Amino acid sequence: MHPNVTEIDHPLMKHKLTILRNAETTTDNFRRVVREIAAMMAYEVTRDLATEMVPITTPVADCEAPVISGKKLCLIAIMRAGNGMIDGMVELLPGARVGHIGLYRDPETLEAVEYYYKVPSDIDERQVIVVDPMLATGNSASAALSRLKEDGVSSIKFVCLLAAPEGLETMAREHPDVPILTASIDSHLNEHGYIVPGLGDAGDRLFGTR
Structure with missing residues (x-):
């Protein structure tokens, strides 16, 4: 198990996650609830941001x-499913820059293959939050984190809706320094590499594709 994993234990989060798990949830409701959960997770993942005191004048007194x-934030979506979480986080963090890493999972090897990479030019000076709804095998997340580290990023957190033990083991082996925040640690991966009980393919359910 990854040494630095936080599973958010909040009744409202669990309730919304159940809506996502339900196969009967429509595409529009799925998108809406993903945004809502992402905003809640943005609140949790930024809990330790540094602050400083500044002088202001309220209507009553100075x-x-x-x-x-401290360092400015950058949100990185692992495409394409990660895009569904960005909107909810940006609502809470409107000043954050947004980058994208395009990865797809080879259906035979389950390894991640990169096809797109676009991040701010000063990415190495920012605190980075990488988002992807599912941490299944962990190969895509690990590849994304390795790519960011190659560009000099030293402050990274990873946020997902669901995590499988297999994915957490991959991340523990390859990126033990990266904190992980998830709404649930599920049971296991099936023979097709899907999280069980999971919620299906997050990208397909977000975008209405198969």
């Missing part, structure tokens, strides 16, 4: 109040 300080 005072000092906290503002976010």
Whole structure:
């Protein structure tokens, strides 16, 4: 198991996750709930952001109040399913830059193959939050983190809706320094590399494809 995993234990989060798991949930509702959960996860993953005190004037008096300080944020979506989480996070973090890493899973080897990479030019100076709904084998997430580290990124967190033990083991082996935040650690992967009980293919359910 990864040494630095946080499973969010919140009744509202679990309720919304059940809606996503339900095969009867429509595409529009699936998208909406993914955005809602992503916003909640953005709140949790930024809990330890550094702050500093600045002088301001309220309608009543002068005072000092906290503002976010330190490195600026960048959200990285692992395409294509990661795009579904970005909107919800940007609602809470409107000043964050957004980057994209395109990866697909080879159906035979289950290894990640990169086909797109676009991030801010100053990515090495930013705190990076990588998002992907599913941490299954962990190969795509690991490849994305390795690519970002090649560009000099030293502050990275990974956020997903569901994680499988197999994916957590991959991340523990290859990126033990990266904190992981998830809404649920599920049972296992099936023979096709899907999380069980899971919620199906997040990309297909977000975009109405098969």
